[in-house]
Amino acid sequence: MKKLLREWQWQRQRQALQDLELLVLDVDGVLTDGGLWIDAQGQLLKRFDVRDGLGLRLLQGVGVNLALLSGGQGGATEARAKQLGIRDCLVGIKDKPVALADLQQRLGVTPERTGYLGDDLNDLAVRRSVGLLLAPSDACRPLRQQADAVLNGQGGHGAVRELAERILQARGAWKQLKEQGWRDRND
Template sequence: MIAALDRMRQRRRWRQLGPRLDQLRLVVLDVDGVLTDGGLWYGPNGELFKRFDVRDGLGIRLLQQAGLEVALLSGGMGGATEARARHLGIRHCLVGVKDKPAALTRLLEQLDLEPASTAFVGDDFNDLAVRPCVGLLLAPADAAPPLRRQADAVLERCGGNGAVRELVERILGRRPQWRQLCAEGWRDRND
């Protein structure tokens, strides 16, 4: 019963956020716990491996094609994030960031954007600090409870399992080209 009420509240929140989704020009994604499930795999020589969801990748490409900028902002390092960013054509891949609000503020200045045109998707305590820097703070379903409580909305999917793609569909689903995309498909390289 409680879960059903929570889902109804979240649906209502998403409807109310519609006009703010329309204003977005930049979507900033945390990596571990948003683009990945938060797990880290280490090889015998210390190399780091991360698993990324291919549907999230296509969603990012769809956002880019629609004219939105996408950036990655992560405290982690290791090379896998940078490789994924290159593969998807993400120009702003900020890794090893110790002060996320400061890095995000610099990025907004560089892109000449206002916080109201920016959404950030994060999953843990360190992502709460960006709240004053963005118009929308969003969280995957499995984010830390304090972030879920303070987020403008919570996605139905978990990090690394289509949460980013869900957000992309919520953003682009409000735009006229979405119907055409759904009817005719997407013609570009698959990611």
């Protein structure tokens, strides 16, 4: 029953996925599993899923602007953003709705054409600032309850890739990728 409900949620969101201009992602609990590794020197380490990364590259290829918006900081997020060619990497953010509004204004993107993938209460604060609020399956209950759709995957374990594929499907770009594969042309 839950799977049928989730598929129904996604069908309702198809147009929003087609029209999406900006996808903003929280980091800890979305691009990572939420765990933090700290070495003996106090260096913060994070684990990122490589398939999520390719999903983001595929979205860039169809013109979706990407941004990372995180309350945390420590260098790993910035390094991953640079690897993926994500220019808008906002870390150490205390007020996510204000930072998101500034980003939308700078990029000229309306809230209706903005999607946000988050996992916790501080992400729920952006609800009124986006047209599409999304959550991984292991997000906190209040966020899952208010999200427009909930992914099957967990944060740091394929949720971002799943969302990327759904966006690509809505835009008609997934079939060709699925049949012919993808090559990084280093544009």
